[in-house]
Amino acid sequence: DAAGARLHRLLQAHGLESCGPALFQYVRLPHAAQVHAAFARRGILLRRFDAPPALRFGLPADEPRWARLEAALADCPNLLKEP
Structure with a gap:
């Protein structure tokens, strides 16, 4: 599914390794x-x-929610890094 692949790529672009089906992505973070x-x-x-x-x-x-997710990922780089 294109949306699932888009979510995976977005998370990956912010340094998060994810996996999951088309509807969601699972990310392990300490x-x-x-x-x-x-x-x-x-x-x-x-x-x-x-x-x-x-x-x-x-x-x-929808697109506004995609934009909000992308902005949150961009605003939280220190939280997304491994400790």
Whole structure:
């Protein structure tokens, strides 16, 4: 699916290794809780997993939401790096 591939490429462009089916991408991050909180403050809801720490990014519903996700990824480079 084109949207799933787009999400994978977007995450990869920001240094995140992801996997998953066409509807979402799963990303392991040691500090998933902090990233989850930062994105929630921007109105972007992610599914958080505690063990192992990870996030699930769903497909944005429209172009404004794609833009908001891309902006959040660009605004949080230090959070997205491995500690």
